[in-house]
Amino acid sequence: PERKQELEAICQKIATPGKGITATDEGPGTIGGRFENVGVENTEEHRRIYRQMLYETPGINNYLSAAILDPETMYQKDDDGVPFPQALEKRNIIPGVKPHLKVYELPGCPGDTVMQGLDSLAQRCKEY
Numbered sequence: 730p731e732r733k734q735e736l737e738a739i740c741q742k743i744a745t746p747g748k749g750i751t752a753t754d755e756g757p758g759t760i761g762g763r764f765e766n767v768g769v770e771n772t773e774e775h776r777r778i779y780r781q782m783l784y785e786t787p788g789i790n791n792y793l794s795a796a797i798l799d800p801e802t803m804y805q806k807d808d809d810g811v812p813f814p815q816a817l818e819k820r821n822i823i824p825g826v827k828p829h830l831k832v833y834e835l836p837g838c839p840g841d842t843v844m845q846g847l848d849s850l851a852q853r854c855k856e857y
Contacts, residue, residue: 754802784813828844832844
């Protein structure tokens with residue numbers, strides 16, 4: 730019952746009218762393409778700085794209720810040494826992490842995909 734109430738409270742907070750969820754869950758490969766298009770080297774530090782810029786946008790908590798993070802981001806910290814999940818929580822934004830690690834084409838089924846990493850989701854949730 731206690732866990733159920735906690736999950737219901739989280740769901741209510743995420744569904745706050747007038748607010749949304751941002752997906753900042755691009756992995757190094759995806760974000761690397763975006764960086765390349767604007768002449769930024771794809772390094773972990775540049776990805777950290779980019780995410781920090783997003784999360785520290787003035788007034789962001791007026792518009793966001795939650796943020797989906799890449800597993801890399803779960804371990805990154807802001808300039809003050811605060812892990813990004815806690816930095817978001819301080820802004821009243823619920824952090825979450827994408828459940829899959831990578832999408833692959835399903836062998837023998839052109840156009841169909843499968844998500845790698847769902848099999849290890851329980852273990853990763855314990856880790857986070």
